[in-house]
Amino acid sequence: MRLARPLENLIDQLLKLPTIGPKTAQRLALYILKMPPGEVRQLAQAIIDAQEKVFPCSRCGYLTDTNPCAICLDETRDKNILCIAEEASDIIAIERTGYRGRYYVLNRNFNLMGDNSLEELNLEPFIEQLETGAVKEVVLALNPDIEGEVIARYLAGIVANHGVKATRLAHGLPVGGDIEFADEITLRRALEGRKEI
Amino acid sequence: MRLARPLENLIDQLLKLPTIGPKTAQRLALYILKMPPGEVRQLAQAIIDAQEKVFPCSRCGYLTDTNPCAICLDETRDKNILCIAEEASDIIAIERTGYRGRYYVLNRNFNLMGDNSLEELNLEPFIEQLETGAVKEVVLALNPDIEGEVIARYLAGIVANHGVKATRLAHGLPVGGDIEFADEITLRRALEGRKEI
Structure with missing residues (x-):
């Protein structure tokens, strides 16, 4: 298969990301080719900005672009x-x-x-x-x-x-879950933690 | 939910891509934050390069970075x-x-x-x-x-x-497919196109 080199390179880069397999990488790359140039630059810039400007808060470790983070500074918490x-x-x-x-x-x-x-x-x-x-x-x-x-x-x-x-945190059945499919440890914890209604 | 703005922006940009839902966008964005800066720049550059350098071949329409494309120029074809x-x-x-x-x-x-x-x-x-x-x-x-x-x-x-x-192209059962689950039109075409073995 002959692919244009910049296209092949983009697919290779996308393949390094989690959850992205070969078919998805190809689909994303072909989609990016069709996107308006302005949007492509925005996407590329967002990737660089996120990594350059976001860091763990020195106090709590949450990802932030200000130090301390907004949660640490929030006096109502x-x-x-x-x-x-x-x-x-x-x-x-x-x-x-x-x-x-x-x-x-x-x-x-x-x-x-x-x-x-x-x-x-x-x-x-x-x-x-x-x-x-x-x-x-x-x-x-x-x-x-x-x-x-x-x-x-x-x-x-x-x-x-x-x-x-x-x-x-409490262990128990996930809300919307099915008792039939719950594993025995989860179900045992749910029984032990049962509450009066 | 408070997210650092550059992180939120990256998630929004990723959400514009096909096959990427909110959970995947968040996961990819958090992964990108952890990537080495060199790799992040390579990814961003690959996105820009692919769109700037790849275009449809004027002769056949295939995506290429040279015109005519390598397939059109291949004399062995x-x-x-x-x-x-x-x-x-x-x-x-x-x-x-x-x-x-x-x-x-x-x-x-x-x-x-x-x-x-x-x-x-x-x-x-x-x-x-x-x-x-x-x-x-x-x-x-x-x-x-x-x-x-x-x-x-x-x-x-x-x-x-x-x-x-x-x-x-011939119609018929996909290789590895299951007759039981073939739709009736595909199966009819497969019957019509049956071959002696």
């Missing part, structure tokens, strides 16, 4: 409650729920199952916040997998040492 | 056989089969079901080729839908008027 997440993308999801506390994002790219040990978690800014005494509750919003479980238990110990309450 | 396709992406697919003739791509963005009429098809370069007498067979590789059918019949008439043979 509850300073008593601090939610710990593994990734900035988790915060985006939690924000949608209407949660109004603050956040702390653990190291990005931390991989306990790989080479990292728990001591490598960047916890200093978090512990400083605990030491101010403002935080009354730490919500451990770690992923419900083995790594999240290990990190949650480790952090719960640190939080307890500072005399602060540690909580975690 | 069979000049007697000309394959007509609706889109340059169809040619990419046909090239993979090992076909060694030449091509002609109809107008891009032609929409018979919309506002376009058959007279608006850009056929002049195609008819010029027919008139040279070099073409002995025209393969009508139009999509197997109503629009493709109408265009194929229209072109078959023009081809016949030049005393040239017009053929079309």
Whole structure:
């Protein structure tokens, strides 16, 4: 197959992105060729700008273009409650729920199952916040997998040492989910956490 | 939800692309933030280059960065056989089969079901080729839908008027397909086109 070199190059670049397979890469590349030049430049510029201008907030780790980030600066937020997440993308999801506390994002790219040990978690800014005494509750919003479980238990110990309450997200059936297809661990947790109605 | 503005802008730009929904756009944008700056610039540049440097070949309409395109210039290709396709992406697919003739791509963005009429098809370069007498067979590789059918019949008439043979791609079961799930028209065509083994 002979493809024009700039087209082939674009397909190769798109293939490096997650969720983009060969067919999608080709389809996207051919679509980009048909886009108005102004829009193509906007897309290219948006890619460069996002990477150059967005960085983790030095206080909470959330992705921001101002430091501290808008969430840290928001005086209407509850300073008593601090939610710990593994990734900035988790915060985006939690924000949608209407949660109004603050956040702390653990190291990005931390991989306990790989080479990292728990001591490598960047916890200093978090512990400083605990030491101010403002935080009354730490919500451990770690992923419900083995790594999240290990990190949650480790952090719960640190939080307890500072005399602060540690909580975690409830396990149970996903809303709209089907009992028939729930795995046994989820279903057991849902039973254990059953509530009177 | 508060997102850093350059991040939000990138998500919006990605959302304009086909096959990219809100979740994928967010995932891609967050991934781009983590990419090494050099790779991000390469991606942005590849997008701009592809659109600036790739254009339809003036002879056959295939996407190229040289004019005429490499396929048109390839002297080892069979000049007697000309394959007509609706889109340059169809040619990419046909090239993979090992076909060694030449091509002609109809107008891009032609929409018979919309506002376009058959007279608006850009056929002049195609008819010029027919008139040279070099073409002995025209393969009508139009999509197997109503629009493709109408265009194929229209072109078959023009081809016949030049005393040239017009053929079309065979209909039948897709290889690896399941008879049980074949639609009745495809199955009928497969029966009509049955071959002795």
